[in-house]
Amino acid sequence: MTRYATTHVGSLPRSQDVVDMIFARENNEPYEQAKFDAVMADAVDKTVKKQVMAGVDMVSDGETSKISYATYVKDRYTGFSGDSPRNAPADLKQFPSFLKRIADSGGTPQYARPMCTGEVKSKGQGELQKDIRHLKDAMAKHGAQQGFMNAASPGVISLFLQNDFYKTRDAYLAALADAMKAEYEEIVASGLDLQLDCPDLALSRHMLFTDLSDAEFLKVAESHVEALNHALENVPQEQVRIHICWGNYEGPHVCDIDMNTVFPVLMKVKASKLLFETSNPRHAHEWTVFRDRKAEIPEDRILVPGVVDTTTNFVEHPEVVAQRLERFGDIVGADRVIAGSDCGFGTFAGFGAVDPEIAFAKLESLAKGAALARAR
Template identity: 25%
Template sequence: MTDPPGAGTAHPYAPTVSFDGGDLDCGNGLLLLIRRHIDPLEPGHLLEIVSVEASVEEDLPSWCRLTGNDLVHLHKDGRERRFLVSKGPFSGEPAIAAPATPPTPRTKKERTRTRPQMAVTQEVVAPFVPTRLPAPAPAAVVEPLSVLSVGSWPRPRWLLRALHERLEGRLGASEFDADADDAVRLAVAAQVRAGVDVVSDGEQRRDNYASFVGGLLDNCQLIPITDLLPYVDDPEQFERELRALDVPAGDIRHPAVFGPIGRRRPLAVHEAQFARRLTDKPVKVSLPGPYLLSRTMWMECISDRAYDERDDLARDVVRILREEIHHLLAAGVSMVQLDEPVLSEVVHGQVGQGGRTFMCGALGERHEVDQELAFARGLLQDLAAGLPADRLAIHVCRGNWSPDETKALAGDYRPLVGLLRSLSIGTVVLELCTPRAGELEALQGLRDDQRVGVGVIDQKQQHVETVEEVLGRAQHAVEVLGAERVLLTTDCGFATFADSPIVTAELAEAKLHVLAQVRDALRHH
């Protein structure tokens, strides 16, 4: 809504908070300031943004549409524009009628640049690099034909509220941890009831399976993926792709590296330690793999302040993941799984999409297929060097953000078998139930000492498969690979993105219970 010529200067509703963005555009810090002011507001409260930058009038409506906020009103007075934005949908009535906080004037700054560069709101610190790493401790053995869930578990609604409040700075760490602990107890109890052999904490503390790392590292900040609009070549196409691929864009946060990264805090060790206190069963922890993280974190509009090339960033990613894995193994974790779904995008993604793979939140450009596979192989080999292969796993799938199968990639594992075979990783956990994954026989090129977590249940289907149909798939896997090499699992996790679970917790438990019955049938055959 825009004022007609000659209209008054006031908005039709009083803003809750106002700030002056001066001449900043959306690609040079304005969106960060908007987030800083709008995140603490209650739903329906109003934020006024004062700007003299003409491009904001074009970019801000797209940002509002993607984030689920409403642009309620726009007032123009010469060069000055005053935008009134509601946090979330606007009901038509002002949430409060208090006077707005007076905007803080900003002085105009001269800028000379050829492309937008993301603003940094945090101080660059010297990254922490440990001098010693702990040795692996003994861990419970993962037996053949064990049932394991891939990782993520549907979060309760009250945890989702706490997670968003934590990300927006409205909930303290201790309060969030108390809620998350309760959610983990529920997730582990459900897996135990279902008869799972290898449990996870359900990734309950994470907003999604990969970018959570960015909020824990030195010199890395999490930004909403919608705030990347100013940095892509074609913002309108970017918006169309996000909507067409059914990505929960308004809820996904993306890591942005602004200095040399380091691991001062654990990424998942605390998750594993708490899960191990809840069960005597083997515990599995999933981490985003080094190729996925390198693709995700490399953004030329900001990462090149700290690193000359993507390869330089990738070396630090490998170092940090090795540090974390050492601590996880020392904590008694039986299996550390590296998630690398981007590998499917490399070999089966459509040409001409700018190298983006939104299923992974990875916006970095990619090179030719052979070059990317060689890059990924090198990172994974460096990561696994010297670590116990029997406690490392790698997971590859084709996209798990939507139950709509038409939105995910398709293609078998033949282009990836050579890479997987070359790794000092003892288990490959693969999506194999869906027809999109091709034939199981494509895996016969793996090494004989590599086990396969065979996806025999499609976690996206909104019904519980029968024991008979799942048993048939599992028996085929045993015939092709041998019983000693087979583990039983679902194709992927049940809630890759916290706000977009694929199924309910009740349905997830029922599916895992079917897997447990299939395991029992195979072991007693």
Template identity: 40%
Template sequence: MTEILTTHAGSLPRSPKLIDANAARPVGADGLTPEPTDEFREVLRQAVADVVAKQRSIGISIPNDGEYGHLMGSAVNYGSWWSYIFDRVSGLELTGDDHFSSEPVRSSPGNVRLTTFPDRRDWTTFADAYQDPTSGITVGTQVTFPAATGEIAYSEAGRELGQQDIANFRAALDASGYERGYLAALSPGSGSRIVDDHYGDEDAFLDAWVEVMRPEYEAIAAAGLIVQIDDPSIAENWDQINPEPSVEDYLAFTRKRVDAVNRALVNVPTEQTRFHLCWGSWHGPHTTDIEFRHIAPLLLEIDAKYYSFEAANVRHEHEWTVWEQLELPEDKVIVPGIVSHATNVVEHPELVAQRLERFARIVGPDRVIGSTDCGLGGRIHPQIAWAKLESLVQGAEIASKRL
């Protein structure tokens, strides 16, 4: 029997103890970086050991550290996958000028530019629903993001935090008997979405983020771990361009960000790399998401072995048929989302099996790893999140037996 493996997209629910310990840490003089303490380090170390052990007990094949080193000080948080890097990069400053407070930016043919977060086309199309607290739409707690006010660089503090994540995770893997696991890291393109008050040139700012992120990728790979590049921007940027651009203009805009990922990964073995694409984890209509068929070929240009993407939520589940037209190179593996972060309904194991079988019949069961659409931590209740992972494993077992 060919076993279909399971994993997840990254963030897992934090314990109240870890959230409280993070929220209680004093912030340094830059207003961004929480001061580390021995007490917090121990809380974090034990939390990582516990979450890896829990993944083992459920039966997850390829675990991570729950992104616990990507710190959250509240139970609801949609942005720690991105904001964690602000603790690790010099040249950033809280200026009050961010993507929530700035004026909207308009694009034109041949001149694609990101606008502000509140000016997203999905948010403006459904403005009444977004502003109604009873609508069920959630985007997480919006925080003030820094701007680049000087030359950015991966700081010494960043290297220490990265090594702390690696050490905690390696120890937890060994304790739970895992042979492999992955750590998530921000993409250069997603990093470059913060406000640039220094470089004054989009391409130069993107190039700077390539140099910033390369040390983190290389450190993770050097420890024998898989590097997951988190890059919602490849798909999500489409909704943050106003008015809607042509597909051709968007692909030209996005290809620069794909090239940036590849340049940052130049010293990381392809077999130790996986790439995560999504359309943004907020719980909203998503009617302005770009179709997967437009960007899937570009996805395969990224120098990774594993490709993680949303395939379970109701806006994108139908797009599994893309793989009937798009040939997956023989040395590549797809990691589709099989359970969703966007609903409190726990998927039935039989539905999980059916979804996995769709992909397995196209590319082969040995080239499919069942996953989640996005990270579950900070987005749905912990009890529901763990139930979804249990259902994922049960469904993979059903599919494996049938295939």
């Protein structure tokens, strides 16, 4: 692997024609499936080209066709209907004037979050197969050698699409794991890497499990990892990436559980590449956790620290990126460090704190910083 190779978390800004198509489907408005597919194929082609031009080594489809990184499952699996309760993160509740300002400004995405009200089963892999085809066609056209595709973890689905059918949360997690297995296996069978998005291992602590102690929450997180690893039983570890985060929003984040606490859980996931936040002001210091607990990092793990933030329009200087990478290179070696982003730039369709042009400027700076670190 290239020393200090480059990637990102997955989602990228969507064009307006893509957003219009997605929300036509979301709102049950009439649309032509053939036109929908053509718009998605064209958009994926363009977003892969932009990634290659920016210097990204491991590209994605930008999650172009998905309404969001977790709730897209409602369109591809049975068992979801109605609406799930909205619950603001605990840190925003501590600052109600800021929470009101966000709400009044329209700074929260609007999309359906149905509950699980029936048996979860796949509707087939047709939509996924289209996503894979669009990405691989674009990679071949623009010379991208490595690609990955995102998929929701059982835990994050249970966070946003809450259970109103299965007798227990564990039974719901088990059903989700069984249902998602085929999606995970389809992605890796195509030759792409699989990325599992797992904010449930951190964000859910201050969003859904605020009444628990840290020790009690870790037991919940362990159960999420067990369900995920079960779903991955037929997937080669070297083709799996996992992303953990505390919520991709600008806010105080004073209730975030610290990396040192969730570190042992993260290391138990069957994944070769670990993506995590290290750029934003709340977690930038936590590179020291990896330094101090180096002996607990399995030798087959590759660290993918976020070296650019995804909630501000500052474009990080390449030197800052290089310094951030070198910290981790000094811990596990440059050949086991990949430059990544803190989170996605287009977590929800039609919503993103970072201007689309600036998002790609950040990726270009990420690549320049990785080149600096590589050169020295």
